[in-house]
Amino acid sequence: MKRHRTVSLLLVTVLVFLPSAYADTKNLTMEGSMDIKITYPNEAVVGRVISISVLVENKGWEDKQDISFLFVSQDNTLTPLASNSIVIEKLSQGGSFGGKIDFKISEDANPGNSFLNVKYSQVLVANNENPHTPIYQDIAIPITIKEKPNITIYTKAPESIFSNAEFPIETQVISEDIDISDVSIKVIPPKDIEFRGETLHTFSTIQKDKPIEITSRIITPNKEVNTEYKLPFEIVVQYTDDQGETNVDSKIVSLVLRPRTFMELTTDGGIWIGSFFIAPYISLGTIIGIPAGAIVTLLIRKKTTKPKKRRTRTKSGA
Secondary structure, X not given: OOOOEOOOOOOOEOOOOOOOOOEEEEEEEEOOOEEEEEEEEOEEEOOXXXXXXXXXXXXXXXXXXXXXXXXXXXXXXXXXOOOOEEEEEEEOOOOEEEEEEEEEEOOXXXXXXXXXXXXEEEEEEEOOXXXXXXXXXXXXXXXXXXXXXXXEEEEEOEOEEEOOOEEEEEEEEEEOOOOEEEEEEEEEOOOOOEEEOOOEEEEEEEOOOOOEEEEEEEEOOOOOOOOOEEEEEEEEEEEEOOOOOEEEEEEEEEEEEEOOOOEEEOOOOOXXXXXXXXXXXXXXXXXXXXXXXXHHHHHHHHHHOOOOOOOOOOOOOO
């Protein structure tokens, strides 16, 4: 019998693909309407480089001078690649300035929460002529240190499946921290489960925060089951990181194989009623309505219509 793509009426997603955010921004307003925006990653990986950007806007009526940001790392966890400060000599009324500073996470940094401390200072110039006493402000930037880059595997599949049918299983892979290369994504099914299409997908590169999605279709065994039990699927991702090392991440997804219910929907709009399959291009009402109407019509015609005698022609002799 031809297999059809199917899902249960009560289709539930095991995991939904979710977008992630990996950067935070601190917005501050200092004396004299100085608006400051500091953008930084909320996570960093040991041995990698991160960037912190600063945007300053003078929205006040007076000039500012000797504006500076001094970055100091807790326990030297973050080491600046060049200078550890950003200095602006003068910022006129309505002016703005943007800068960036790079830090490397120490190889012996301890995973967990860390803080990068920023000492901000500025001098307000009254009437654009008379400098005031400098003001200072301490700003703490929290960053979580991770031992290795995160490769996240999301899956989306029916919560339960049944025999003699076909089901979709979708996989999404996201590299949260770095670009990766030589990537292979393999779906390993349990015994007695066939696949329509490829179980191994390869990619030369996957860019940071750019999800890769693949879709597979699983074909369940013909033999019906009397009780439900779990079928484990393993998703294995192998890749080369930005330091040339080979890494492997994996995830187990369990689907419940259960007895078929009386009525089951299909992903393309078809429907199972018992062992009878209705194609998606014909509505349920049409399938059921036409046979019932045809039977009634035949019964009426049988009772009201008399059979006609068939006329035969006879040949006359010559």
